[in-house]
Amino acid sequence: TNTNEEEAIQFLDEFNTEAQIRGPVAIEAAWTYNTNITDHNQRQMTTELMKIATYAKQTQLGAQQFDRTNFSYDVNRQLEKMLYIGDAALNNPVELLELMELKAKMQARYSTGEVCLTEEECYPLDPDLTETMASSRNYDELYWAWDGWRDAVGVPARQDFERYVELKNKAALANDQPDCGAFWRSWYEVDNLEEQLDALYTQLSPLYTQLHAYVRRRLYDLYGPDYVNPRGPIPAHLLGNMWAQSWINLMDDVVPYPGKPSVDITPVLQEENYTPLQMFEISDEFFKSIGLIEMPQEFWDESMIEKPTDGREVVCHASAWEFINKIDYRIKMCTDINMDDFITIHHEMGHVEYFLQYKEQPVVYHTGANPGFHEAVGDVLALSVSTPKHLNSIGLLKEVVEDYEADINYLMSIALDKIAFLPFSYLLDLWRWGVFDGSITPDEYNQKWWDLRLQYQGILPPTERTEDDFDPASKYHVAADTPYIRYFISYIIQFQFHKALCDEAGHEGSLYTCDIYRSEEAGQLLANMLQQGGSLPWPDQMEQMTGQRDMDAGPLLEYFEPLINWLEEENEGEELGWDHDTTWRPKEPG
Ligand SMILES: O=C(CCC(O)(O)[C@H](Cc1ccccc1)NC(=O)c1ccccc1)N[C@@H](Cc1c[nH]c2ccccc12)C(=O)O
């Protein structure tokens, strides 16, 4: 083996140059497929991805030549990142091709899935079924969309998924990892991640239980005792979202003090005919206001921010794209004109901001400090943007009242998104890690999924589910080979970041009223972290920003403190939790 550090540095420089030439070609082919799903474009993408995989394999072999023992920290870290190359580690090219085609096929099935009322009348997830789940209060109509979607994209995915699991585990073994879940967890560079996450969830579950009891009572008032049991789990299709992962669309039915002005900007966005472009420009302006880098011209020229109307099939699930040529950065999103998508735009733009901030780093460091960091950036800014004061100052809320009741309404709206999301974002990869490590076998995929959905979310399916169903694949990230624990981690650390940025901005008063708009100091603190990309372990970067090294639920609990007190009082007399009546089932849908 080679102990010559000079040669290692030479090797790294050559990779860095080569990657910026080869990378864009493959990413462009993936972009073309994602924005125009055809067999031809899939073949083109697969061909390019195979070439990049071969190059990654060569790079891995090259990096393995070196004995890193006495190399500098940075050279060692860059070489180490080259050793783990994901799917490309599959030694058998036939299997690698099979895996790529499986992934493309599952992603295409999800992205083109639809539920039909009649032969000619079919509805896709985005925007139609999403809108039905958000706005219908008809138990049977909600069930039609919920069950139809699972029949359309869940059931047919099972066979592909089982083969996908085998191949992903083979690739993990080729990366010296016992299974794919272990490989995905290795990105967090801590050896007790699962224990840390379990401790965080234990700390947060009482708050979720309070919110669950409150919302359940309101749904009981709405749907009656045939469909909602005030002591049991909630039917999964009543929460305003296809996966019950965010309950924000129930706000009108659960708002604590109805007499106060709304905090939902959807009516204004629609009445004033805001366009997706204008929504993106408002987001970009916020990033600029705190001194971050604005979206480049190529971003505005090449992004796809609306669902095409020319008949093209596209992957509508939002994503942010870096072409590692220091020039091209894009967002692909089928933007709907509502608050949900206004927030998602900030989420996606947060990814692009991270790309822009770390673009001078070596390519191997073009990642988040950990995947949760990448998911948190946009959401942190959205916490400021969402404040009624801020929305009022940019003309998206016509009236704002600042008193205790209005504050509780606001905190409820944020909790319906952030607190409701915690169990879902935790359980999804608990299930998937179990699938990868073999503790969850194909004959129980669906049963174990619903066991976890009951245990953590306190929900149950509106009808009996069997192993003929495969409900996990009704969620994009399961169909699209995208890990999910990153969002659970993001929802915790984004409040740590928010608190640090608010302190830096000189904010005084409650954390939930903080808006870092126009604070160059806050922006500088954030940029200093973002610029580092993956060059330093995330605890070091967490310490630079917040003064301590761990994930900590404290700032989240501080943010929601007034609502926690309000819920405890409001829920006096409620039977908290959902294991009081495990035999109850809702009445069958019509
Ligand atoms: O999936 C997303 C947004 C999509 C994404 O930006 O996270 C996207 C997912 C993806 C990953 C890989 C391939 C294709 C899509 N991630 C990125 O675009 C991305 C880009 C660079 C680095 C890391 C992630 N949000 C999650 C949950 C969520 C977290 N915060 C939110 C805020 C608003 C709405 C949803 C969410 C969901 O919809 O269930």
Ligand SMILES: [Zn+2]
């Ligand atoms: Zn994201």
